[in-house]
Amino acid sequence: MQAQQSFGKQTMGVLYLVPTPIGNLQDMTFRAVRTLKDVDLIAAEDTRNTQKLLNHFEIETKQISFHEHNTSERIPQLVAKLAAGMSIAQVSDAGMPSISDPGQELVAQCVAQQIVVVPLPGANAGLTGLIASGLVPQPFYFYGFLGRKTGQQEEELQTLALHPETLIFYEAPHRLKKTLTNIVAIFGEKRQGVLARELTKKHEEFIRGSLAELLEWATETNVRGEFVILVAGNQNSTRVSDQNELTPVNDQINRLIGDGLSPNVAIKQVAKQRNLNRQEVYKNYHQL
Known part of the structure; x- marks a missing residue:
């Protein structure tokens, strides 16, 4: 000590x-x-x-x-x-x-x-963006920069998909669209998020909406400036975890899909939570 x-x-x-x-x-x-x-x-x-x-x-x-x-x-x-x-x-x-x-x-x-x-x-960009985001400010989970390679990003995001905390990421303008594409693919389109751009500077801007809307904005806009990406936490993650042993596997997968996760990501999350073979869960869910 x-x-x-x-x-x-x-x-x-x-x-x-x-x-x-x-x-x-x-x-x-x-x-x-x-x-x-x-x-x-x-x-x-x-x-x-x-x-x-x-x-x-x-x-x-x-x-x-x-x-x-x-x-x-x-x-x-x-x-x-x-x-x-x-x-x-x-x-x-x-x-x-x-x-x-x-x-x-x-x-x-x-x-x-x-x-x-x-x-x-x-000064801190993450907290500055968080308090003006309109999302739940606490608890929050600061992650910073995701990995630059698509596979690395997907792996990192899959571990974060069920976090109930508001998530905070940093991103450069030239990688924003790619990163948002991966976030939408893993988290689903419905989750709420905020892009905080050029904080404290002359062109400070907040773009608020669903993840799908944020991706659409990044696709149609000439993106400039440094970004803080804020994503609402998964509000059903605690409930799913608490009922893990009581909820049938397919029901649990369907709950996650309803929360906006893609079927493959939901299957992977449930298999990991229950310590099951992912391929077997996949075959069972799709009745193969």
Whole structure:
């Protein structure tokens, strides 16, 4: 067990996790600006991008690059600097460090070395989109980016199809249509969802409707900007799970199909829940 006193007297340096704006520079907090001015070094995902932020707030602190491609090299260097007494602020290009961005491995190493880690609150696209979505805000399940390959996405989505929580995903504009196509195929057309586009920026927009309607919008629109995809949870998943042992297999499959799942996905989910052979469930359902 380990207990951390964040603001006591320190014998080593401190790692500060500093959120940056996701679009609107006015979302930078006073504390974040002061921290970036006071630390000895800023570990930035993209030093060129962060330099624009530093220039805007007249911050002269030196930077060092820290991104997903140099973590194995940088982490020992940063930990050594912290152990020697330097204070370091870690920032990503936008939003919270470690949330779909670099940071987690550095934090883990600092915790292992008993170096104090101090998080600052700030902008986060997932939560910003969630509270304005109109969907149930809690509980929610943040997933971030799905896998890029179709097969990987389908496998991930199949494990999420019965979650009762509101689901939160991130997606780039050029992959939005493909990802929504896979979500509709696994979750069904009827489930409600929201696309939150360009949050906090000039062209911020919310597109609300069924998953089928969201896919239609993405198909007919010249898609631009970064997206948060929010999907309503499966409201019948708990009921199905509770009655698992009492509900005939085909009835349970039909319930899931009625909730919007495709027959093949419903069969796979039921077979997995009941620990049955999927092919046998398939043959039995289709009377083959």
